[in-house]
Each structure stands twice: as structure tokens, then as C-alpha cells.
Amino acid sequence: MASSTALRELQRDLENKANDLSKLQKDIAKNHQVRKKYTIQLGENELVLKELELLNEDANVFKLIGPVLVKQDLAEARANVRKRIDYISAELKRLDATLQDLEDKQKSKQETVFKLQQKVQSFQAGKGKA
Amino acid sequence: MSSSKGIGIGGGVGGPKTTAPVATELDKLSVEQLRAVKEQADLEVNLLQDSLNNIRTATARLDIASNALNDLSLRPQGKKMLVPLTASLYVPGTLDDADKVLVDVGTGYFIEKTMVEGKDYCERKINLLKSNYDQLLEVATKKKSIADEVGIVLQAKLRQLTPSQ
Numbered sequence: 186m187a188s189s190t191a192l193r194e195l196q197r198d199l200e201n202k203a204n205d206l207s208k209l210q211k212d213i214a215k216n217h218q219v220r221k222k223y224t225i226q227l228g229e230n231e232l233v234l235k236e237l238e239l240l241n242e243d244a245n246v247f248k249l250i251g252p253v254l255v256k257q258d259l260a261e262a263r264a265n266v267r268k269r270i271d272y273i274s275a276e277l278k279r280l281d282a283t284l285q286d287l288e289d290k291q292k293s294k295q296e297t298v299f300k301l302q303q304k305v306q307s308f309q310a311g312k313g314k315a
Numbered sequence: 316m317s318s319s320k321g322i323g324i325g326g327g328v329g330g331p332k333t334t335a336p337v338a339t340e341l342d343k344l345s346v347e348q349l350r351a352v353k354e355q356a357d358l359e360v361n362l363l364q365d366s367l368n369n370i371r372t373a374t375a376r377l378d379i380a381s382n383a384l385n386d387l388s389l390r391p392q393g394k395k396m397l398v399p400l401t402a403s404l405y406v407p408g409t410l411d412d413a414d415k416v417l418v419d420v421g422t423g424y425f426i427e428k429t430m431v432e433g434k435d436y437c438e439r440k441i442n443l444l445k446s447n448y449d450q451l452l453e454v455a456t457k458k459k460s461i462a463d464e465v466g467i468v469l470q471a472k473l474r475q476l477t478p479s480q
Contacts, residue, residue, distance in 0.1 A: 229421045236420045236436075245427035247417065254425060262424060269422075 192308050199301045206298055209291045216284045220277065227273045234266045342468065346476070349469040356462035363455040370448045374441060381437035387413050388430050 237246065237259065246262045247254045344352065390396075390410055397405040416433040417425045428436065 226422075233421045233424050236418075236426060237424070240426065247425040247427070249423040249425060257424075266422070266424075 188308070188312060192305070192312065195301065195305050195308060199298065199305060202294060202298045202301060206291065206294045209287060209294060213284065213287050213291065216280060216287060220280050220284070223273050223277050223280070227270065227277065230266055230270050230273065234263065234270065237263050237266060346469065346472050349465060349472060353462065353465045353469055356458065356465055360455065360459050360462050363451065363458060367448065367451055367455060370444055370451065374444045374448070377437055377441050377444065381434065381441065384416065384430065384434050384437060387416075388434075 240246070240259060242259060244259065246257045246259050248257045248262065249255075390413055392410060392412060394410040396408055396410050398408045399405050414430050416428055416430060418428050418433055418436050420426055
């Protein structure tokens with residue numbers, strides 16, 4: 186009687202921990218997606234910067250803002266792209282740190298779940314023998 | 316009920332997040348794990364194939380752009396032409412200076428270039444894409460051979476388990 190309620194408690198605990206684990210995995214997957222998006226943007230901006238730096242000082246640069254092509258100053262355009270590259274790199278670094286943290290949490294949660302599983306199994310085996 | 320769930324999660328914990336096990340170790344893996352490895356390798360191969368296709372499409376579009384540029388450079392100034400306003404509406408116009416072209420370099424930036432520079436830009440981009448394509452092809456073929464190897468070992472294992480046939 187007491188042992189079956191203890192078993193049920195263990196199983197409930199196991200379920201909770203398993204849910205936490207799957208939530209962590211979903212967070213990690215989302216982190217990967219955002220990371221991918223930022224990496225693509227970073228690559229594109231670096232290409233643009235390279236093109237802008239190849240230009241003569243008198244070349245015309247335009248930016249597409251909505252449906253309007255607006256003439257931009259070359260120095261200003263370069264500065265803007267550089268700022269964007271810095272911003273994206275900082276975001277990527279922040280995401281990396283978050284990802285590392287999430288992965289560590291996932292590992293420790295996996296160990297907890299595993300140990301709980303073993304406990305449940307040994308409990309059930311013990312009950313079976315009695 | 317909870318025990319089967321346990322096996323499912325346990326399999327996931329032991330499951331391979333590893334990249335490529337060495338050929339000798341493949342034999343030591345169970346059928347379940349081999350299947351998981353093969354699935355993951357197949358997934359990666361598919362992803363790489365998609366990327367390869369994307370690069371091929373982009374290269375084709377750049378080629379078309381380059382050809383259009385070449386054609387445009389041959390047209391004289393003042394030539395009558397039809398300008399597309401929408402997909403189904405064209406408006407008559409005359410060709411202005413064909414020596415200046417606006418190049419879309421990405422992230423909403425457009426650069427005015429001369430015809431020569433524009434052609435050079437297309438060439439550069441096409442070469443960049445071609446080298447990316449070659450690199451990717453190398454990686455993709457390697458991954459495919461790994462996936463094939465895993466498949467072979469898996470089939471051998473399966474045949475081992477059912478030798479009566």
C-alpha cells in the first residue's frame with residue numbers, strides 16, 4: 186500500500202522531469218533556428234560590406250526603404266552595415282552562451298531522469314518479488 | 316506503461332549525437348542504434364542535397380542576369396522598349412543610358428555601377444557560388460558514403476539475426 190503510493194509518486198516525479206527535459210530540448214531547437222537566421226544575415230551583411238568597400242568614393246549607393254529607393258552616403262552606408270554586423274555578432278555570442286547553458290541543463294536533467302527510471306524499475310522489481 | 320516509456324527515453328539518452336563512428340565500431344552497435352545513425356546520416360545527406368540545389372538555382376539566376384546585362388550593353392541608347400510595370404502591364408519607353416546599372420548587393424542596398432563593373436560583379440558572384448558548390452559537393456559525397464556504409468552494416472546485421480532464410 187505504502188509502497189504503491191511511493192511508486193506512483195516516483196512515476197509522477199519521473200513524468201515531471203521528462204516534461205522538463207522535452208521543454209529544454211524544444212528551447213535548444215528554437216535557439217538553433219534563431220542562430221541559423223542570424224548566421225545567414227551576418228553572411229549577407231559581410232558580402233554587402235565587401236562590395237561597399239570596393240567602391241570609389243564617388244559611386245552612388247541606394248537603400249531600399251519600403252517601396253522607395255533612397256540615395257545614401259557611401260560612408261554612412263558602410264558605417265550602417267558595420268554597425269549591423271557588430272550587432273548580429275553580439276547577438277550570436279549571446280545565443281551561444283544561452284545554448285551552452287541550456288545544453289548543460291539538458292545533460293543534468295537527462296541524468297536525473299535516468300536515475301529516476303532506474304529507481305522506478307528497481308522498485309517495481311522489488312514489488313514483484315514480494 | 317512507464318517501463319516502455321523508460322526504454323524510449325533511455326534509448327534517446329544513449330542515442331548517437333556523435334558524428335561518424337569509425338568503421339570498426341559500427342559492428343559493435345545494436346540494430347536499433349544503427350538504424351538511428353542511418354536515419355541521422357540520411358537526414359544530413361538530404362539537407363546537403365537541398366543546399367546544393369539552392370546553390371545551383373542561384374547560379375542559374377546569376378547566369379541569366381549576366382546574359383541580360385550582355386544583351387543590354389549591345390542595345391543603342393534611345394532604343395524603343397517595353398517596360399514592365401506589373402507582371403501583366405508593360406509600358407512603352409526608350410532606353411536611356413545603358414552604361415549605368417543598379418546592382419542589388421543584399422540587405423536592401425543597391426549600388427550604381429557601370430556596365431563593365433556590373434558584368435564583373437556577376438562574374439565574381441558566379442565564381443563565388445561555384446567554389447561554394449564544389450566545397451559542398453565534397454562534403455555531401457563524404458556524408459553519402461558514410462550513410463551508405465552504415466546501411467550496409469545494418470543490412471548485414473539484420474541478415475545475421477535471421478539466418479534461417
